[in-house]
Amino acid sequence: MSRPTDEQVPTGESEESLGDRGAFALLEYREGRTHAFEAFVREATPLLWHTVRAQGVDREQADDLVQTVWVALVRNATTIKEPHAVLKWLLITAKRASWEAVRRHRDEARRRTELPDDTDEGIPELPSSAPSPEAEVLGNERDRGLWQAMARLPERCQKLLRLVSLADRPDYKAISAATGMPVGSIGSTRGRCLAKLRDIIDDQGESWETP
Numbered sequence: 001m002s003r004p005t006d007e008q009v010p011t012g013e014s015e016e017s018l019g020d021r022g023a024f025a026l027l028e029y030r031e032g033r034t035h036a037f038e039a040f041v042r043e044a045t046p047l048l049w050h051t052v053r054a055q056g057v058d059r060e061q062a063d064d065l066v067q068t069v070w071v072a073l074v075r076n077a078t079t080i081k082e083p084h085a086v087l088k089w090l091l092i093t094a095k096r097a098s099w100e101a102v103r104r105h106r107d108e109a110r111r112r113t114e115l116p117d118d119t120d121e122g123i124p125e126l127p128s129s130a131p132s133p134e135a136e137v138l139g140n141e142r143d144r145g146l147w148q149a150m151a152r153l154p155e156r157c158q159k160l161l162r163l164v165s166l167a168d169r170p171d172y173k174a175i176s177a178a179t180g181m182p183v184g185s186i187g188s189t190r191g192r193c194l195a196k197l198r199d200i201i202d203d204q205g206e207s208w209e210t211p
Contacts, residue, residue, distance in 0.1 A: 018044065022090075023083035030077060041070060048094045055098035065101060069094045106187070149200040156181075157193035164190055 025040035048069055052062045072093055073086070078118055150158055156179070163175045164186075176183045 018047075019084055019087045022086040026077060026080065026083045026086045044090065045070075048090060050089055051094045052098045055095060056102045057098045061101060065094065065097050073100060145201065149197055152200050153193060153196055157189075157196060160186070160190060161193055161197070 020039055021036070022044065027037040028035070029037040047068060048066045049062055052065045053059070056179055057065060069090060073090060076089075108190070150161070153161070159179060160181070163179070172183045173188050175181070175186055181189060
């Protein structure tokens with residue numbers, strides 16, 4: 001496996017998301033067809049590698065950890081209940097493996113140097129607080145699912161929710177003028193539209209809880 005560079009991050013710009021391709025790859029793999037799974041491994045490995053590196057793991061160990069994550073997926077391929085959760089499953093597994101590796105490195109450094117537990121000398125730096133690649137990918141996945149759900153709402157609800165979301169404190173008079181909806185009915189209509197949106201999202205089966 002060739003190592004990614006620090007600049008090589010998946011863009012997620014194609015119409016079909018990485019999460020969609022992961023779900024398809026997992027289903028194909030369960031049926032004994034490996035072509036899509038192999039393609040998914042090649043595409044998602046840079047993201048996993050950057051995720052591992054962001055937790056403070058060095059470049060050499062990052063390769064081994066990413067390989068371990070893929071092996072874990074193969075072992076658990078039949079137990080993941082929601083195929084569309086496979087991408088998040090991979091990212092969570094990569095993070096947990098990285099945290100354990102960093103903890104072991106910290107403990108070994110303390111034993112070698114006999115440093116007290118409250119010193120940080122020789123301990124890997126904490127992960128950056130900047131947005132991580134996996135956070136961006138998962139955010140894109142959530143946004144995509146939300147907009148798909150929005151598109152299934154009646155046009156009146158779509159227009160109202162877009163107008164309401166444009167400001168922290170929406171101007172109901174302006175919304176009334178734009179939609180022809182009485183000011184007094186905007187709040188209740190908005191509530192019904194949001195309820196419909198939640199039902200559609202539930203029907204889509206989009207799950208972002210830990211697998």
